[in-house]
Amino acid sequence: MDKIELKTLGIAGKSFAFQGFGNVGYWAAKFVEQDGGKVTTIVEWDCAIYKEDGLNVEHVKDYLRANKTLIGYEDCDETEIKNPTLFMQKKVDFLVPAATEKSIHK
Secondary structure, X not given: OOOOOOOOOOOOOOEEEXXXXXXXXXXXXXXXXXXXXXXXXXXOOOOEXXXXXXXXXXXXHHHHHHHOOOOOOOOOOEEEOOOHXXXXXXXXXXXXXXXXXXXXXX
């Protein structure tokens, strides 16, 4: 696994992946985005989405509320429905585990 060196403190300019986009994941992502972080990856139980330039957190949440899933979300570069947890391996500065316990191991 590559070691990531952070040259600056703070959230601004850093990339984030969120595993889970319920109350915890959504609000954490919203604050990250507000503080200048880039939310590139969101992993839900049935679908994961990725956008290199960063996802619009509120737009994603609106879609999720309306459709009860991220399947079909189009404003992204990649999606994964067969094994959404694979997107937890995308290269980011920070991974935020905000869903199922024991999902990070080995």
